[in-house]
Amino acid sequence: ETPNNKDTPTIYVDVEPQAESEDYLDTISIQDWPSITLSTGLATPPPYVSPGPYHVEYPSEYIFILDEPEKCREQNPFLVLMVPVAPYNREARGAVRSTWGSERQVLGKEVRLFFLLGLPSGEETEQLQEKVLQESKEHQDLLQSDFIDSYKNLTIKTMVMMEWLSSCCPNASYVMKIDSDMFLNVHNLVYMLILHSPKENYMSGQVAIGAAVLHDPSSKWYLPKEVFPEPVYPPYALGLGYIFTLDLPRKLVEASRHVKAVYIEDVYLGLCMRHLGIRPTDPPSGNLFQGYAGAQDRCHYMAVITTMLDTPQQWCH
Ligand SMILES: *[C@@H]1O[C@H](CO)[C@@H](O)[C@H](O)[C@H]1NC(C)=O
Numbered sequence: 001e002t003p004n005n006k007d008t009p010t011i012y013v014d015v016e017p018q019a020e021s022e023d024y025l026d027t028i029s030i031q032d033w034p035s036i037t038l039s040t041g042l043a044t045p046p047p048y049v050s051p052g053p054y055h056v057e058y059p060s061e062y063i064f065i066l067d068e069p070e071k072c073r074e075q076n077p078f079l080v081l082m083v084p085v086a087p088y089n090r091e092a093r094g095a096v097r098s099t100w101g102s103e104r105q106v107l108g109k110e111v112r113l114f115f116l117l118g119l120p121s122g123e124e125t126e127q128l129q130e131k132v133l134q135e136s137k138e139h140q141d142l143l144q145s146d147f148i149d150s151y152k153n154l155t156i157k158t159m160v161m162m163e164w165l166s167s168c169c170p171n172a173s174y175v176m177k178i179d180s181d182m183f184l185n186v187h188n189l190v191y192m193l194i195l196h197s198p199k200e201n202y203m204s205g206q207v208a209i210g211a212a213v214l215h216d217p218s219s220k221w222y223l224p225k226e227v228f229p230e231p232v233y234p235p236y237a238l239g240l241g242y243i244f245t246l247d248l249p250r251k252l253v254e255a256s257r258h259v260k261a262v263y264i265e266d267v268y269l270g271l272c273m274r275h276l277g278i279r280p281t282d283p284p285s286g287n288l289f290q291g292y293a294g295a296q297d298r299c300h301y302m303a304v305i306t307t308m309l310d311t312p313q314q315w316c317h
């Protein structure tokens with residue numbers, strides 16, 4: 001007899017997230033189940049179940065509390081720049097707006113910029129949210145969704161971005177998702193997209209191939225074997241900056257219904273891409289996308305598309 005037998009009431013077991021082990025589950029035998037029945041027959045929703053430390057709460061019904069629903073649809077940009085940034089980080093947004101994010105037309109193509117935010121948390125959230133609202137009125141480039149903005153929630157941010165793009169940006173050609181502490185050479189990017197880039201099923205950037213899954217608990221990107229047993233990840237574009245065609249957001253959102261969302265956002269997109277059977281590709285020239293560049297002269301920034309910067313000021317001089 002199983003506990004899911006029709007005559008047995010639904011059993012909800014409120015299991016605390018077990019970060020280190022799932023041993024706790026082993027201690028519950030089937031015979032014990034009836035005695036830990038928590039709710040029977042009442043029309044209560046299932047209790048909240050934490051996704052645990054390695055997964056995030058996605059899919060879920062997140063909504064945008066700050067939105068620019070018509071901007072992309074009406075203006076049909078060629079390229080949309082999407083910059084994830086924490087609500088408090090107004091300085092980074094200002095730096096992007098006044099440098100590489102300032103161009104609206106590049107090589108005759110329309111370019112639009114949006115920042116992606118979640119909800120502030122911690123102290124003084126109300127004051128902070130008030131400032132964010134003001135900034136949104138002033139610049140009309142903020143997209144804020146109602147999940148808690150945190151490092152561990154970046155996958156949620158990327159996926160609500162995909163939802164937004166698929167519903168609000170049907171007619172743009174390309175998207176670049178890029179961190180606010182990167183340098184972006186918009187001119188080179190548009191040039192590359194015009195000359196070389198496929199029109200669909202395309203994602204590119206710095207593509208990690210055969211990257212080892214870090215099964216060592218002390219590593220920053222640790223994923224336990226129970227969560228992801230394979231030794232290497234499928235190819236994925238590093239999260240610092242990647243581009244993709246506008247047909248992908250809808251497909252990735254669909255794939256996300258079948259692939260459990262891990263907290264490492266670029267790896268997660270790689271898993272969804274594998275589900276779709278689409279391989280992220282390298283850009284036409286190997287060093288157009290770069291991570292850490294170290295100290296470089298201006299010529300370096302002319303030749304690349306992205307480079308990591310130490311400070312938001314660095315590219316201004
Ligand atoms: C991630 O967002 C969800 C939804 O807002 C929230 O419940 C959860 O606490 C957040 N996680 C972290 C680590 O901030």
Ligand SMILES: *[C@@H]1O[C@H](CO)[C@@H](O)[C@H](O)[C@H]1NC(C)=O
Pocket residue numbers: 073076171
């Ligand atoms: C999409 O963009 C193309 C090219 O700019 C244009 O011809 C077409 O009318 C647009 N479609 C919509 C639905 O805006």
